Amino acid sequence: MPEVFCLLERNRVHRALSRPNLLLGADRELVLVTGLATVILIFVVLTVYSALIGLTLWILAIGVLRRMAKADPLMRKVYIRHMRYRRTYRPTATPWRKG
Numbered sequence: 001m002p003e004v005f006c007l008l009e010r011n012r013v014h015r016a017l018s019r020p021n022l023l024l025g026a027d028r029e030l031v032l033v034t035g036l037a038t039v040i041l042i043f044v045v046l047t048v049y050s051a052l053i054g055l056t057l058w059i060l061a062i063g064v065l066r067r068m069a070k071a072d073p074l075m076r077k078v079y080i081r082h083m084r085y086r087r088t089y090r091p092t093a094t095p096w097r098k099g
Contacts, residue, residue: 020073026065027076034061 023031038054038061068075 020069022069022073024062024066026062026069027073030065030076031062034058034065 021028035058038058041057042051042054044050072078
């Protein structure tokens with residue numbers, strides 16, 4: 001009786017392909033949006049005070065976003081998916097059922 005071995009094939013997954021896309025330790029899109037908002041604040045008002053306030057807000061926002069990414073790097077995507085869910089669902093077999 002021949003012995004049959006089920007050998008599993010191993011494939012390497014490069015670390016860069018499985019890591020979340022972060023910039024400055026926070027979610028890339030949120031960092032860019034907050035940076036754009038502070039740059040708009042600075043250049044629209046064009047005073048020294050607006051520059052100081054804009055930089056302070058951006059540094060605080062980066063701190064908050066880094067803490068958020070440290071807790072869960074995909075928190076933004078999870079929150080967006082959570083907001084799409086309804087509060088209650090009807091007990092039907094399919095969402096396309098009429099009646």
